[in-house]
Amino acid sequence: NxxxxxxxxxxxxxxxxxxxxxxxxxxxxxxMSWYRQDPGMGLRLIHYSVGAGITDQGEVPNGYNVSRxxxxxxxxxxxxxxxxxxxxxxxxxxxxxxxxxxxxFGPGTRLTVT
Amino acid sequence: AQKVTQAQTEISVVEKEDVTLDCxxxxxxxxxxxFWYKQPPSGELVFLIRRNSFDEQNEISGRYSWNFxxxxxxxxxxxxxxxxxxxxxxxxxxxxxxxxxxxYFGTGTSLTVIP
Numbered sequence: 001n002x003x004x005x006x007x008x009x010x011x012x013x014x015x016x017x018x019x020x021x022x023x024x025x026x027x028x029x030x031x032m033s034w035y036r037q038d039p040g041m042g043l044r045l046i047h048y049s050v051g052a053g054i055t056d057q058g059e060v061p062n063g064y065n066v067s068r069x070x071x072x073x074x075x076x077x078x079x080x081x082x083x084x085x086x087x088x089x090x091x092x093x094x095x096x097x098x099x100x101x102x103x104x105f106g107p108g109t110r111l112t113v114t
Numbered sequence: 115a116q117k118v119t120q121a122q123t124e125i126s127v128v129e130k131e132d133v134t135l136d137c138x139x140x141x142x143x144x145x146x147x148x149f150w151y152k153q154p155p156s157g158e159l160v161f162l163i164r165r166n167s168f169d170e171q172n173e174i175s176g177r178y179s180w181n182f183x184x185x186x187x188x189x190x191x192x193x194x195x196x197x198x199x200x201x202x203x204x205x206x207x208x209x210x211x212x213x214x215x216x217x218y219f220g221t222g223t224s225l226t227v228i229p
Contacts, residue, residue, distance in 0.1 A: 041221060042222050043159075088157070090159060092159075101147050101164060103147075
């Protein structure tokens with residue numbers, strides 16, 4: 001199993017550009033989520049999904065969109081990048097159906113918006 | 115209000131010393147879950163332990179131990195005989211059964227073990 005994979009690992013955007021951060025998992029997990037990590041702020045939840053076709057907002061959803069058309073994939077879209085979105089983004093998944101609640105994280109995407 | 119507080123921002127210890135990382139949480143749920151994650155300098159997040167609110171038994175895994183006390187809403191993590199490889203940022207997190215789809219992370223404690 002590859003676990004949770006994220007692409008790209010690094011990205012530089014100009015203000016106003018859009019892009020999609022990719023996330024995939026091969027563990028058949030129901031739950032997937034996106035976090036951003038900023039210095040001194042821990043991880044903050046952006047969006048999450050409890051299954052294909054179902055998404056919801058987390059703590060800091062503004063400026064981001066998500067969709068979940070398959071169990072495996074959960075892409076994060078930046079609509080119009082802003083310098084405030086410079087951060088490290090982590091995707092995670094967990095298998096709630098088996099009663100396991102720990103999340104498994106991807107390696108992260110370091111995004112810089114200039 | 116912060117649901118998970120890790121008051122220690124940075125800790126430095128000399129190798130072989132014991133160190134305790136504090137985690138205090140806040141919830142009104144009677145059923146909840148607590149976690150610790152490790153983030154080494156390479157950046158990945160590694161799951162260490164999960165605890166249910168109805169199981170207050172302390173846990174030991176090698177040099178790692180966890181002390182869960184509902185009376186003080188704390189879930190502290192102790193590393194015995196610390197090693198340089200323990201240098202990392204450690205995060206405590208909370209998930210509530212009522213809103214079970216959201217994890218709340220603390221701001222992390224950066225541990226440096228000096229050889």
